[in-house]
Amino acid sequence: MSAPDLLVIEDLAVSVDGKDILHGINLVVKAGETNVVFGPNGSGKTTLMMTIMGFPRYQVERGKITFKGVDVTHMPVDERARLGIGMSFQRPPVVKGVKTGDMVKACLKARNMTGDLADLAEKTHMTEFLNRDINSGFSGGEIKRSELLQLLAQTPELVLLDEPESGVDLENIALIGELINELLQKGCPIHQRCRSGLIISHTGHILDYVNASTGYVLFNGRIISCGASPRDILDNIKNKGYQECATCPIK
Amino acid sequence: MSHKINPEFQEKAKKAKDKKASLGKDIDLSSYQSEGSGSPLQIAPGDIAAEDKHRMLSAGVMLDDLSQRSGTFIQKDNTPIHHTASQEGIEVMATSEALKKYEWLEEYLWKAVQVDADKYTAHVELNNADGYFIRALPGKKSVFPVQACLYLAKSKLIQDVHNIIIAEEGSELHIITGCAVAKGREPGLHLGVSEFYIKKGAKVTFSMIHSWSPEVEVRPRTGAILEEDAQFMSNYVIMRPVHSLQSYPSARCVGKNATARFNSILVATPGSHIDTGSKVILEGEGSKTEVISRAITTGGTIVARGYIEGAKPDVKGHLECSGLILGDNGGIIHAIPELKGSIAGVDLSHEAAVGKIAEEEVEYLMARGLTREEATAAIVRGFLNVDIVGLPAELNAELKKAIEESEGELF
Incomplete structure (x- = not known):
């Protein structure tokens, strides 16, 4: 029996500051599955993530986003977060005076989660950061760990990861991969997983650590290719470039 | 009358009795009632009305449990009504009593604040104001903070206060001062002079919480003199409404390596006008200062000032003022940071930012x-x-x- 659809995106067109970025995206993420979106800079990957999360700057011109069977197309960002969508930001803002630990507590509270702050911090190697202003002076790897710490507290059903490997050194990337796998319940048998992931990757490095079942190629705001083997897609991109992927069949 | 009159100060004060302050809205003193200070009383905290205690607590003054305090002083209107000192080497009493006890104290009057600075300082002198005297003897360190409360109860009254704080050599003193009013909407005027003398190697932290009301006008006048290796840290918090407040506390770091720090947290609610800042003169070689303020308006006006003057080489000073305008109720934040260096080798900087929440x-x-x-x-x-x-x-x-x-x- 096929897993139920968790996220369904239909004919989604999005503009940012009056400029059309996405042109009719169709995409489905099934419960318990992890999908990867590849694409060159400026192809609209981040716009897709931000639109799914619900940031007001990303204006939905047409189409529909359904999450857990609920039409969330025009739902405010905080309601989506409480409903179970969570996002790891690529460049999160510094919020002066707001401590990392307080953010984690807020994440737990918003979703009525019972996770333990100290345990979560230890797991993400963030114990020393709990009393620091969120994202203030954090290195690339520290930002990722802080984002994953907050997501682990939130335990969203749909995890949106925007370039989880960017700016992370080799030492940290295995840990990042491990944490993502925990978030996505990779330790459980497939049929028991109910959390899903949508990962944006520029380089595909994260695939060495996190298994994904479906890959999409986004190019100029359109999905030009889709396949059940993200690694094959990645190889194709490496060999032929993004543009050529348009000739790959959409499965 | 609380203490003997010094003709020299009286003379200067008389000349300045109509002298407008250089900053802030001018207040017509005749529209308020003046009264002399009564003889200091000794009322047990337990006998202070619950409602008054509650108001004092809103300014951080705790009277129900004094075990966490090295001393307590309360002045209601113009009369000191309670003082205790519970730690050896820490003195807490009314200024009038201290002047009777220590003849040398005369030497400290009007040295850190000028008696003829404006009509408000003049009024404090001419009205022979009382206030608190807090002193740490040489080498003594206050285990718990000393708390002081200046409480304005009578409507339309001018509360005159003259405080003297002395930290003798190598001592350490932590003070919490709370200013509060009895009634919600009664007019009143608070004139508070505070003079700090921080001797060689001594450290003073002074945390002041203001809890006034929408009709009260406030004109504190504060000065500190820091000797060699002395440290002064002032934390000032005003978050509740006030009609108008104007103050510009100043610290003179006269000794080598003296350090002054000012932190201010200012919130102006609609109708409140707050004009405040900190002024530090770095006269001692290697002296340092940091002046930090955070200002929020929800509809009131805040003028956030800062002034650092470096007059000796190797001094270092930094001013930081951040302002947030919340909502759309006509709130104004006007940041005026100023630096003056008069010799090569000073290191002075400032940053100011006013905006809305990102x-x-x-x-x-x-x-x-x-x-x-x-x-x-x-x-x-x-x-x-x-x-x-x-x-x-x-x-x-x-x-x-x-x-x-x-x-x-x-x-």
């Missing part, structure tokens, strides 16, 4: 599931969450608690 930050918190209101409140709390270096942990916690309680009223 939408990006609000949305970031919302993406974690906080509502817009919760996200805004968390950011504002963070904004006011100045890390206060050098304050004892318990005192820091107390100050944060007081700030949090006032924040509760903001949202």
Whole structure:
């Protein structure tokens, strides 16, 4: 029996500051599955993530986003977060005076989660950061760990990861991969997983650590290719470039 | 009458009795009632009305349990009504009594603040004001903070206060001062002179919480003189409404390596006019200062000043003023940071920023599931969450608690 659809995106067109970025995206993420979106800079990957999360700057011109069977197309960002969508930001803002630990507590509270702050911090190697202003002076790897710490507290059903490997050194990337796998319940048998992931990757490095079942190629705001083997897609991109992927069949 | 009159000060004060202050709205003193200070009383904290105690608590003054205090002083209107000192080497009494006890104290009067600075300082002198005298004897360190409360109860009254704080060589003194009013909407005028003398190697932390009301006008006049290796840290918090407040506390770092730090947390609610700042003169070689203010308006006006003057080589000073305008109620924040260097080798800097809450930050918190209101409140709390270096942990916690309680009223 096929897993139920968790996220369904239909004919989604999005503009940012009056400029059309996405042109009719169709995409489905099934419960318990992890999908990867590849694409060159400026192809609209981040716009897709931000639109799914619900940031007001990303204006939905047409189409529909359904999450857990609920039409969330025009739902405010905080309601989506409480409903179970969570996002790891690529460049999160510094919020002066707001401590990392307080953010984690807020994440737990918003979703009525019972996770333990100290345990979560230890797991993400963030114990020393709990009393620091969120994202203030954090290195690339520290930002990722802080984002994953907050997501682990939130335990969203749909995890949106925007370039989880960017700016992370080799030492940290295995840990990042491990944490993502925990978030996505990779330790459980497939049929028991109910959390899903949508990962944006520029380089595909994260695939060495996190298994994904479906890959999409986004190019100029359109999905030009889709396949059940993200690694094959990645190889194709490496060999032929993004543009050529348009000739790959959409499965 | 509280103490003998010094003709020289009286003469200067008389000449300045109509002298307008250089800053702030001019107040017509004749529209208020003056009264002399009564003889100091000794009322047990348990005999102070519950309602008054509650108001005092709003300014951080705890009277139900004095075990966490090295001393307590309360002045109601113009009369000291209670003083205790519970630690050896720490003195707490009315200024009038201290002047009777110590003849040498005359030498300290009007040295850190000028008697003829303006009509307000003049009024304090001419009205022979009382206030608190807090002193740490050489080498003595206050285990718990000393608390002082200046309480304005009578309507339309001018409360005159003259405080003297002396930290003798190598001593350490932590003081919490709370200023509060008895009634919600009665007019009143508070004139408070505070003179700090911080001797060689001594350290003073002074945390002041103002809890006034929408009809009260406030004109504190504060000066500190720091000797070699002395440290002065002032934390000032005003988050509740006030009609108008104008003050410009100044510290003169005259000794080598003296350090002055000022932290201010200012919130102007609609109708409040706050004009304040800190002035530091670095006269001692290697002296340092840091002046930090956080200003929020929800509709009132804040003029946030700062002035650092470097007059000796190797001095270092930094001014930081951040302002947040919340809502759309006509709130104004006017930051005026000033630096003056008069010799090569000074290192002075400032940064000032006035703005609104960054939408990006609000949305970031919302993406974690906080509502817009919760996200805004968390950011504002963070904004006011100045890390206060050098304050004892318990005192820091107390100050944060007081700030949090006032924040509760903001949202």
